[in-house]
Amino acid sequence: MWDYSDKVKDYFFNPKNAGLLADANAVGEVGAIACGDALKLMLKVDPQSDVITEARFQTFGCGSAIASSSALTEIVIGKTLDEALALTNQDIADFLGGLPPEKMHCSVMGYEALQAAVAHYRGETWEDDHEEGALVCKCFGVDEGMIERAVRVNKLTTPEQVTFYTKAGGGCLTCFEAIEEVLARVNADMAAEGVIAASAAYRVGSIDPRSLKGKPRGSTPAKPSAPVSVPLSVTAPRQSPLASLVPPPANPAPLTAVQRIKLIDRAIEELRPFLQQDGGDCELVDVEGNTISVRLSGACVGCQMASVTISGVQQRLMEKLGMPLRVVPVK
Amino acid sequence: MTPVYFDNNATTKVDARVLEAMLPYFTEQFGNASSLHAFGSEVGAAIRGARRELQALLGAEHDHEIVFTSGGTESDNAAILSALEASPRRRELITSAVEHPAVLSLCAWLEKNRGIKVHVIPVDAKGRLDMDAYEAALSERVALVSIMWANNETGTLFPVARLAEMAKAHGILFHTDAVQAVGKVPIDLKSTAIDMLSLSGHKLHAPKGIGALYVRRGTRFRPQIKGGQQERGRRAGTENTPGIVALGAAARLAGAHMAEENGRVRDLRDRLEKGLLQRIPSCFVTGDVENRLPNTANVAFEFVEGEGILLLLNRAGIAASSGSACTSGSLEPSHVLRAMSIPYTAAHGAIRFSLSRDNTSAEVERVIEVMPSIIEKLRALSPFWDGSGGEARFNPVYA
Numbered sequence: 001m002w003d004y005s006d007k008v009k010d011y012f013f014n015p016k017n018a019g020l021l022a023d024a025n026a027v028g029e030v031g032a033i034a035c036g037d038a039l040k041l042m043l044k045v046d047p048q049s050d051v052i053t054e055a056r057f058q059t060f061g062c063g064s065a066i067a068s069s070s071a072l073t074e075i076v077i078g079k080t081l082d083e084a085l086a087l088t089n090q091d092i093a094d095f096l097g098g099l100p101p102e103k104m105h106c107s108v109m110g111y112e113a114l115q116a117a118v119a120h121y122r123g124e125t126w127e128d129d130h131e132e133g134a135l136v137c138k139c140f141g142v143d144e145g146m147i148e149r150a151v152r153v154n155k156l157t158t159p160e161q162v163t164f165y166t167k168a169g170g171g172c173l174t175c176f177e178a179i180e181e182v183l184a185r186v187n188a189d190m191a192a193e194g195v196i197a198a199s200a201a202y203r204v205g206s207i208d209p210r211s212l213k214g215k216p217r218g219s220t221p222a223k224p225s226a227p228v229s230v231p232l233s234v235t236a237p238r239q240s241p242l243a244s245l246v247p248p249p250a251n252p253a254p255l256t257a258v259q260r261i262k263l264i265d266r267a268i269e270e271l272r273p274f275l276q277q278d279g280g281d282c283e284l285v286d287v288e289g290n291t292i293s294v295r296l297s298g299a300c301v302g303c304q305m306a307s308v309t310i311s312g313v314q315q316r317l318m319e320k321l322g323m324p325l326r327v328v329p330v331k
Numbered sequence: 332m333t334p335v336y337f338d339n340n341a342t343t344k345v346d347a348r349v350l351e352a353m354l355p356y357f358t359e360q361f362g363n364a365s366s367l368h369a370f371g372s373e374v375g376a377a378i379r380g381a382r383r384e385l386q387a388l389l390g391a392e393h394d395h396e397i398v399f400t401s402g403g404t405e406s407d408n409a410a411i412l413s414a415l416e417a418s419p420r421r422r423e424l425i426t427s428a429v430e431h432p433a434v435l436s437l438c439a440w441l442e443k444n445r446g447i448k449v450h451v452i453p454v455d456a457k458g459r460l461d462m463d464a465y466e467a468a469l470s471e472r473v474a475l476v477s478i479m480w481a482n483n484e485t486g487t488l489f490p491v492a493r494l495a496e497m498a499k500a501h502g503i504l505f506h507t508d509a510v511q512a513v514g515k516v517p518i519d520l521k522s523t524a525i526d527m528l529s530l531s532g533h534k535l536h537a538p539k540g541i542g543a544l545y546v547r548r549g550t551r552f553r554p555q556i557k558g559g560q561q562e563r564g565r566r567a568g569t570e571n572t573p574g575i576v577a578l579g580a581a582a583r584l585a586g587a588h589m590a591e592e593n594g595r596v597r598d599l600r601d602r603l604e605k606g607l608l609q610r611i612p613s614c615f616v617t618g619d620v621e622n623r624l625p626n627t628a629n630v631a632f633e634f635v636e637g638e639g640i641l642l643l644l645n646r647a648g649i650a651a652s653s654g655s656a657c658t659s660g661s662l663e664p665s666h667v668l669r670a671m672s673i674p675y676t677a678a679h680g681a682i683r684f685s686l687s688r689d690n691t692s693a694e695v696e697r698v699i700e701v702m703p704s705i706i707e708k709l710r711a712l713s714p715f716w717d718g719s720g721g722e723a724r725f726n727p728v729y730a
Contacts, residue, residue, distance in 0.1 A: 018712050034675040040714040058714035062638035
């Protein structure tokens with residue numbers, strides 16, 4: 001069973017502020033029974049002072065979901081709406097003396113419900129966010145906006161952390177690449193803002209999604225405030241003949257477009273002899289933003305290992321340029 | 332307050348008589364059965380004795396059809412890998428959607444890494460195999476069928492004797508993971524066409540780390556662990572003598588308690604189910620109620636989540652288990668309940684109570700007494716519960 005803190009256990013066994021709040025004027029409902037947890041947060045806000053005078057909750061979910069919901073009500077009572085909006089899911093987790101990493105999504109659910117309740121009070125529609133951003137994970141109904149907020153607030157830098165905090169990718173994993181893209185994009189922005197180190201920013205393609213399914217889950221709490229950088233042994237595709245070529249990361253100095261293309265071209269030229277050894281070849285076709293199109297030819301065409309080759313090329317280029325890139329094959 | 336252990340499908344307590352039987356094989360009888368001296372030959376006799384106990388429990392024709400292994404997972408792996416190796420031209424497998432991960436994970440791995448085609452036969456809402464899909468999948472391209480004797484979560488029994496006959500008609504080997512069935516239901520292998528059967532010691536009051544694979548005489552077999560002539564060359568490595576002796580003793584006791592298992596234990600299970608269904612609204616039994624293990628009750632409580640139930644049960648000194656997502660570290664409810672299309676409103680709140688001959692009626696009464704207030708407490712917290720048994724109106728965003 002989970003290694004819950006005493007405070008989590010206490011808030012689960014003896015939840016405070018559980019039940020309906022009849023005259024609530026701010027209500028936030030998030031989650032779904034299919035996803036395994038859902039929360040209805042009910043607040044009473046004093047219209048004069050904007051202070052939350054009462055808070056109650058109803059939660060369907062595991063022990064930590066119930067404890068997180070109850071903790072949230074305790075935290076917000078007495079706060080103004082603006083103060084409440086400044087809270088993050090980390091405040092809920094801290095209040096409870098920490099949550100197991102796999103359970104951080106319970107605190108995120110509390111945060112989302114609070115945002116929804118305040119939006120309701122102010123007459124705004126708390127976007128289901130499906131309009132603001134596309135639905136990323138269909139299994140758990142997680143959209144881009146929610147992933148973005150969780151990544152920013154908690155300084156997440158791996159897809160696995162995104163799953164722990166939002167559940168996105170916890171089911172069929174077909175959304176893995178979409179999660180990667182959101183994570184890499186937000187991380188790149190965060191790195192540019194100096195919120196996280198550039199070396200910690202996630203790069204698309206650096207984790208094999210197959211390594212996530214059925215992977216033993218650690219019980220030590222993740223420390224998202226000190227982002228973990230992905231070790232090379234994980235990023236380098238194991239079967240790739242290119243894996244041993246990966247040099248230490250280059251210094252990420254800003255490059256002009258021409259410099260970048262030159263660098264990419266040179267990196268590909270360096271790789272070609274290794275592909276030619278196996279009767280294949282590769283040429284640069286186009287560079288558009290962070291997407292690099294290449295054409296595989298010779299024995300690479302129709303080879304089952306082509307995707308491994310592509311990810312090897314991608315890895316090599318990312319190391320060379322020191323920035324997240326995506327390599328796509330074109331016909 | 333003595334704890335109540337209702338999680339015997341996870342593992343069982345070692346029977347005191349089993350422990351007593353095995354202990355001398357750590358100390359006085361420590362010999363290696365392969366040795367020629369007296370130390371070795373005494374141990375060899377003990378291993379033969381254990382083999383005969385298992386032969387009797389399984390109704391096997393010959394004692395040498397029993398191969399000792401480290402447990403159920405090794406036996407499952409050995410059977411599947413051996414069958415593929417022995418029939419290199421047959422590149423397909425048949426299994427069910429509700430198998431234990433010991434089988435399903437291996438099949439997924441073989442599909443991905445060895446290009447083996449795997450037919451995963453679905454089940455209906457009661458967990459019964461789709462016989463049409465099974466029949467359609469049988470062909471001379473299939474090396475092995477691996478279908479469990481009884482499901483670990485719901486206790487549903489599969490018609491393995493009939494399935495084996497159907498496979499045999501196509502020259503397909505038939506393996507069954509009988510880890511949950513052995514010792515709970517009568518088995519007579521010599522009257523069936525089953526070629527291989529896996530069992531595990533710790534599910535029948537023997538210790539962990541010992542199990543067996545039954546391999547019918549004449550079955551093509553390729554050892555997966557090589558390095559010695561033990562077990563007639565089918566499983567190399569010096570025998571785990573204390574474990575083997577323990578498994579033999581446990582098999583003898585299981586045979587002796589078979590009537591009790593299907594009498595007193597079944598009555599306890601039925602009493603538990605009846606008590607829970609009577610006292611708690613909106614709950615139901617999952618699985619094939621008419622045709623399942625005598626010790627297993629899987630009850631789905633609607634509109635609540637399993638982890639909360641287990642935490643509250645644990646505080647009351649009661650051990651059970653759940654197919655819920657939250658307890659396993661996965662985010663989705665058990666593959667078994669999903670394969671049965673149990674609605675999400677109930678699948679998250681499914682609790683498995685699995686009994687054994689160690690349990691008493693006083694324990695059953697205690698669970699019946701404690702459970703209603705636990706469910707009531709959690710339902711009072713649930714936004715999906717409207718207080719009368721229906722689903723409350725609740726329309727959250729991003730649902």
